[in-house]
Structures are given as C-alpha cells and as structure tokens.
Amino acid sequence: MSEKIPVGISACLLGDSVRFDGGHKRFAFATDELAPFVRFEPVCPEMAIGLPTPRPALRLVKQGDEQIHLCFSKDGGEELTDEMTRWSAERVKSLHHLCGYLLCAKSPSCGLERVRVYEPDTNNNRKAGTGIFTAFLQKEMPWLPLEEDGRLHDHAIRENFMARVYALHEFNEMWRSGLTRHKLIEFHSRYKLLLLSHAQDEYRELGRFVAAMPQWDSLDDYAFEYRNRLMHLMSHKASRRNHTNVLMHVQGYFRPQLSSPQRQELAQLIDRYRCGLQPLLAPITMLKHYMAEYPHPWLAQQRYFDPYPEALRLRYGQ
Structure with a gap:
C-alpha cells in the first residue's frame, strides 16, 4: 500500500x-x-x-x-x-x-x-x-x-482514525482490482487480530456475516454491506483489554519454540502493558522479533502488526 x-x-x-x-x-x-x-x-x-x-x-x-x-x-x-x-x-x-x-x-x-x-x-x-x-x-x-x-489531538482518536483510513483504502483497492469471494475472505482473515482489538463481539458477528456470503446473489451488494459493518466495528477505539487478549493469543503461537525464561519475559511484558506500565509498542516489538525468528505464515499477513506506516508513531503512547 x-x-x-x-x-x-x-x-x-x-x-x-x-x-x-x-x-x-x-x-x-x-x-x-x-x-x-x-x-x-x-x-x-x-x-x-x-x-x-x-x-x-x-x-x-x-x-x-x-x-x-x-x-x-x-x-x-x-x-x-x-x-x-x-x-x-x-x-x-x-x-x-x-x-x-x-x-x-x-x-x-x-x-x-x-x-x-x-x-x-x-x-x-x-x-x-x-x-x-x-x-x-x-x-x-x-x-x-x-x-x-x-x-x-487525542492520541487514541488519532490512531483509530488512521487505522480506519488505511483499512478502507485496502478494501477499496481490493474492490477496484476485481471483487471475488476469495479476496473478501482473505481480506477478513488479514484483519482478524486488528478487528479483535477493536470490538470482539462485533468481530464474531462479522464472522457470521462472512460465513453467510454464499447466500447473497450480488457480491457487490455484499461488499457494500461488509464495508459498512467493517467501518462501524473499527469506529470503536481499540481497548487495552482487547489488545491484551490479542497479544496473549499471539503469544501462544510461540510456546513450542521459546524457552521457559523467554516465555516468562514475554508474558511479563504483556502484563506490564495490561497494567499501563509499558506502551503497546513494547510487546508488539518483541512479538515481531519472534515472528522474524520463527516465521508463521498466518501471523505474517496480519494487519494488526502494521496497520499504517510506522513513521506516524501512532502506537508510541498507547
């Protein structure tokens, strides 16, 4: 992008x-x-x-x-x-x-x-x-x-706005490139962790909506409604609690590879974020380090880790 x-x-x-x-x-x-x-x-x-x-x-x-x-x-x-x-x-x-x-x-x-x-x-x-x-x-x-x-001027509102802008841009570009059910499902999959950080109940509702895609006669009509639901879901600011749940979920992917001290260090870092003692960037940086060392194809394509350019510094204060 x-x-x-x-x-x-x-x-x-x-x-x-x-x-x-x-x-x-x-x-x-x-x-x-x-x-x-x-x-x-x-x-x-x-x-x-x-x-x-x-x-x-x-x-x-x-x-x-x-x-x-x-x-x-x-x-x-x-x-x-x-x-x-x-x-x-x-x-x-x-x-x-x-x-x-x-x-x-x-x-x-x-x-x-x-x-x-x-x-x-x-x-x-x-x-x-x-x-x-x-x-x-x-x-x-x-x-x-x-x-x-x-x-x-509110950092949480600023981060939320830019996350929505970049998600909508990617969705619109996918639509313009030629819409298919496969592309829609792949898009939804890429955004799973990011959407979970915004609103977990609405994410589950959206998942059921994706599963019902074959029931729609018009894929364009379906995409129009999906976009409305996607943007409404992301209008909810990501919460510390939801971020913590997402981080703990990702942590589970590395349990087989990490030593006991490494697992403990990562768990403590996530908990320090949960308690407001560390910014979100701290556990995400460590997780991205482990993603580079122990590649996982599903995690690698998750927009959660790079929802917008790093140069915007939008997660520094979260």
Missing part, C-alpha cells in the same frame, strides 16, 4: 486563507505528518458557494420549523441554507473515492459535532449541531472515517 491515500480535508486546515476572517487553521498533524502518506483534496464549502474572504461569520440557527438553517450571524441574518444544501448534495456524490475526511471543528459548514446551534434573533445556543456539508457526507457515505482537527 505505497500509493498515497485520497483524503478530504477542510481547506483552512492546510493553511489556505479561506476562513471568514481571512485567516486559516493550519493543522500541523495534517501538513507535517500525514502529507507524505496521503493525497489531500481540500474543500471550503463556504468559498465554493461563492462567498468571499473575508466575509461575515455564519451560524446554524434552529427556526420555528425545527429545521437547521445556515445564516449570517449579523446584518439581518440572511440565509444561505438553500445554496449550501444544493452544493453539498451535489459535491458529495463525487467523493466516493475518498478514504477519510479531516474536518474543521466548530464550523457551521464542516463541524462534525457540538457545533453551536442558535435560537433565532438571540445569542442563546446549544452545542448540538453538525455542519451542513458534513451532514451530507455522513448521509452519502456512512462508512467514511470522519474526524475533526481538535479531536485528533
């Missing part, structure tokens, strides 16, 4: 001066760390519907019809709801190739959650909205990994 991955992004996060005040919100994780691995496709919905920069600020307003409207915050509160709705509905149809989307937090067009929704003609508001463009993204592509710049 050396090809750069297509990822949508709010243009202001790349440093483009497109915000209402003429500024930007350059997001260093995107511009400095992700840029070598992804192909960003920047969008500013407000500029796209013809607004200039600088421009009056916009806000979400809940009117008497209980619908959310996009309005200027001052100078009479003129509406832009229809323009933004028409443009968003059309634009998202061209974004099915994307494998993720980075959104500007709090934006009335791009915010993912907790966007302020105001009462008419007042400053009373609740942090309960979603940007209009983002709402269309969610409706058109419920499987697409979406995250905001603010939330991605």
